[in-house]
Amino acid sequence: MMLAMGESGLRKVYPVLESLAALIAGIIGGFIVSAVLGYDPFASISLILLSGFGNIEYLLSISVPLTLSALAFIVPLRAGLFNIGVEGQAYVGALAAVYVSSLTGFPLPIILAPLAGALIGFLIGVLRVYRGVNEVVSSIMLNWTLFYTVSFTISRYLRDPVIVHQSVRVDRMLSALEALLIALAITIAVHTILYRTTLGYYIRVMGSSPEALKYSGSSESRVTLTAMSLGGVLGGLAGALQVYTVSGFIDVTMSAVFGIGFMGIAAGLIGRATAVGALPASILISALIIGGHKLELVLGAPPELADVMIGVMMLALSAPYALRLLSSKVLG
Amino acid sequence: MSSREHVVLMKGIVKVYPDGTQALKGVDFEASEGEIHALLGENGAGKTTLMRILYGEIRPTKGEIYVFGEKADFKSPREALRSGIAMVYQQFSLIPSLTVAENIYLALSSVRRISPAEVRARAEELSRKLGWSMPFDYPIESLPVGLRQRVEVLKALLAGSKVLILDEPTSVLTPLEVEELFKVLKSLRDEGMTIILITHKIREAKRVSDRVTILRRGLKVGTFKTAEISEPSLARLMIGEEIELTVKGGIPKPGAQALVVEKLKVKDDMGVLRVKEATLTVKYGEIVGIAGVQGNGQRELVEAIAGLRPAIAGRILIDGVDATRLTASKRGKLGLSYIPESKLVGLALEMNIVENSIMTLLSRFTRRLVDVDWGKARDNAGDIVRDFGVVCRSLDDTVKSLSGGNQQKLMVGREIRRRPKILVAHEPTQGLDVATANMVRRRMLNLRDEGSAILLVSSDLEELLSLSDRLLVIYDGRIVSEGRPEDYTLEKLGLLMGGVIDASYG
Structure with a gap:
């Protein structure tokens, strides 16, 4: 009995241990690559970590939109759907936030932007349910369509009269604390939806087995549409918060929002596809990115060193799964 | 034991799956050159498992295999194919969006180096010989099931197979297509091929095979010359005789019609x-x-x-x-309550016991609109676990971590306890x-x-x-x-x- 309890306790902390191991693997990966590139590995890694976590306020304001992006990826993932469209949903959310902000002030832009993202998520869901289009394919195409549409809209209709390569600024910026509170509230909401509501229950059943979902009395189409729309809501909010806490505007090359969706996938996976894991994972990734930029300034080393560390962490996290899969194949 | 006429010889094959299921309990099997050998048995008898072992798809727990007199230890179907053994599954392994020719090329090129044109020429020649007109340039998805099966057979023959295993080949065919298939199988046999036909249909085994081996619950019952055994004997051997009534019910008092199915297709x-x-x-x-x-x-x-x-x-x-x-x-x-045959339908394996215990009756465990009452659900799960003796460490265990029997108890218990x-x-x-x-x-x-x-x-x-x-x-x-x-x-x-x-x- 003691052993059984110990085992079950171990299985609870197991995911946390795996994440820590992945973190260490990432640091070792960064260590090796910086040594190979001819930089002092101790200096570069400590610089990345120290400067990454050096300015907590800045770190948090970068982490919050990323957290939302990670959540936008996670919710559909729990239903077995890959929301690669977070990127496009964030573009649209950012654009909606800038536009609404030019008409009326905070908080309405933050409230309406998710609706724009939801439309995109819903569209991807409709294409999958009624036309059998794989959500990954339609998402990738939509991401680029939306990239140019938003870029065009900014330069044509929402251009700043003085600085012509960017949009008008939003009415105000959110402080890191405000942003953090929003992220915490949304995290709790997503966790509650996933674990305490029938919707979340059906999302998770579908992720486990679509046949079981049908058997349990729900339908795959309904859950797909809802999960993708919900992902879109969160993706749209990610874009709006990026504008409201980080950039303040969108430039015509889209660099203010570009990549947030893709980085959200990394954060979602490093957070073990859980709502509560999204924020810590996003803080970690943001710290690495900030540290990577600092590294370039101080040592002249490529900032991609941070990307290497993120990549190694994701590989390390998928390793236990790959091992399980391999062993079951060999045994089966 | 390397007699040339034993094209395939399997001795003492035992297969225990990781979950403890004994699929085969020491089965001998042999097939000779130029015969159609039916492998007859009910479902769960171990027919398909035995042949998947021969085809190198799964490894036996114990036992020896000889192919053309040589000891074989296939690690994959590719190795089996190289030794002249091919298997056509019930679920075809064809790519729906590729054409017939492309599918055949894909299969052959994985066995040896060959050009698409050469494959095409040989495939056309072979299908002419078999009297089949094959739509080589049509995608598989546009073809009826019978033709898809022919593509699988072509693939196997072109790979140079001397032994062709067919798993319930007639289950997807119309009666006319069955006739055609049998005709082709017989002509292949006359050319010296060995054909192993997995089937549960006694009449089929009787009609087309030269010899028949019967399996029952992982054991071999016997091998017989088909001509020398009657259909009723085959039926008896397939099903077994020791039947014992263990549960006695009361006297039924049938009432009104509960479930009516009329001319359902x-x-x-x-x-x-x-x-x-x-x-x-x-x-x-x-x-x-x-x-x-x-x-x-x-x-x-x-x-x-x-x-x-x-x-x-x-x-x-x-x-x-x-x-x-x-x-x-x-x-x-x-x-209406339904206990499905497959646990993939009736359970969400990634989720825990509590979550699975309310899968078909979620509405009884919700308060107001959306709030799942996990306290009540946990009580219900505890009741099922106690009542049906589900062995688990805690109610928070994922169902995946339970043994197959305990998963079955949970699924059945959930539906029966609903009354x-x-x-x-x-x-x-x-x-x-x-x-x-x-x-x-x-x-x-x-x-x-x-x-x-x-x-x-x-x-x-x-x-x-x-x-x-x-x-x-x-x-x-x-x-x-x-x-x-x-x-x-x-x-x-x-x-x-x-x-x-x-x-x-x-």
């Missing part, structure tokens, strides 16, 4: 008609059993009744209400130990005595004969016989299930 996932005008009735207070060899439409029939699969014709009445077009959850509200008005149970005792299986059987009898209607589909004849108040036999998508259990002898059941006779017999 249902297709499977590949679009093949599996249920062909099935008609049956289950009354309150009775258990109606359906006997049949797996793959004769049982699965499609019960899935259509449960609302998981559309009926293309016919009607389903649940408690007097036309439910043909209703969703699964609406049927549930009419009092459904109508229960459709498909293989409810599969994977259970004898004591638990008998407990489940008693619980179903209790349900019936309380007035529930039960439709029981099972491959366990002992179970069907001891529980059913009425027994139906399904063969090839049709109910071919109906009667009281005591009206059937085992031999007659075997013949009915093997499609040798229909209800007009005896």
Whole structure:
């Protein structure tokens, strides 16, 4: 009995241990690559970590939109759907936030932007349910369509009269604390939806087995549409918060929002596809990115060193799964 | 033991799956050059497992294999193919969007270096020889199932196979296509090929094979010259004789009609008609059993009744209400409960026991609009676990971590404890130990005595004969016989299930 309890306790902390191991693997990966590139590995890694976590306020304001992006990826993932469209949903959310902000002030832009993202998520869901289009394919195409549409809209209709390569600024910026509170509230909401509501229950059943979902009395189409729309809501909010806490505007090359969706996938996976894991994972990734930029300034080393560390962490996290899969194949 | 005429020789093959299931308990098998050898048995007898071992797809736990007199230890089907063994599965391994020629090239190029043009030329030559006109430039998805099977056979022959294993090849074919296939198999045999035909259809084995090996529950019953053994003997050997009634029920008091199925037609996932005008009735207070060899439409029939699969014709009445077009959850509200054959359907393996315990009755565990009452759900899960003896460390265990038998207890317990008005149970005792299986059987009898209607589909004849108040036999998508259990002898059941006779017999 003691052993059984110990085992079950171990299985609870197991995911946390795996994440820590992945973190260490990432640091070792960064260590090796910086040594190979001819930089002092101790200096570069400590610089990345120290400067990454050096300015907590800045770190948090970068982490919050990323957290939302990670959540936008996670919710559909729990239903077995890959929301690669977070990127496009964030573009649209950012654009909606800038536009609404030019008409009326905070908080309405933050409230309406998710609706724009939801439309995109819903569209991807409709294409999958009624036309059998794989959500990954339609998402990738939509991401680029939306990239140019938003870029065009900014330069044509929402251009700043003085600085012509960017949009008008939003009415105000959110402080890191405000942003953090929003992220915490949304995290709790997503966790509650996933674990305490029938919707979340059906999302998770579908992720486990679509046949079981049908058997349990729900339908795959309904859950797909809802999960993708919900992902879109969160993706749209990610874009709006990026504008409201980080950039303040969108430039015509889209660099203010570009990549947030893709980085959200990394954060979602490093957070073990859980709502509560999204924020810590996003803080970690943001710290690495900030540290990577600092590294370039101080040592002249490529900032991609941070990307290497993120990549190694994701590989390390998928390793236990790959091992399980391999062993079951060999045994089966 | 390297006799040239033993093309395939398997000795003492044992296969224990990681979950402890003994699929094969020491089976010998041999096949000679230039024969059609039928491998006959019920589902679960181990036919397909034995052949997948020969084909190098799964490894035996124990046993030796010789191919053309040489010891073989295939680590993959590719190695088996190189040694001249090919297998055509029930589920074809073809890529739907590629053309026939492309699929054949894909298969051959993985075995040896060859150019697409050469493959094409040889494929055309071979199909001319077989008298087949093949649409080489059409994508597989545009072809009927019969033609897809021919593509698989072409693939196997072009790979230079000397031994061709066919797993239930006729289950997807129309009668005319079956004739054609048999003709081709016989001509291949006359050219010296060895053909192993996995089948549960006695009549087929009798018609086309030269020899027949019978497996039952992982053991070999015997190998016989087909010409020297009768269909009734085959039926008896296939099903076994030791049948013991272990559960006795009270006297049924059938009441009003609970479940009515009228002229139902249902297709499977590949679009093949599996249920062909099935008609049956289950009354309150009775258990109606359906006997049949797996793959004769049982699965499609019960899935259509449960609302998981559309009926293309016919009607389903649940408690007097036309439910043909209703969703699964609406049927549930009419009092229907369904125990599926597959745990992938009936359980969400990644989720925990509590979550699985409310899968089919979520609405009873919600407060207000959306809030799942996990406290109440946990009590319910605890009740099932105690009542049905599910062995687990905690209720928070994922169902995936339970053994197959315990998963089955959870799934069956959940549905039986609901006290459904109508229960459709498909293989409810599969994977259970004898004591638990008998407990489940008693619980179903209790349900019936309380007035529930039960439709029981099972491959366990002992179970069907001891529980059913009425027994139906399904063969090839049709109910071919109906009667009281005591009206059937085992031999007659075997013949009915093997499609040798229909209800007009005896």
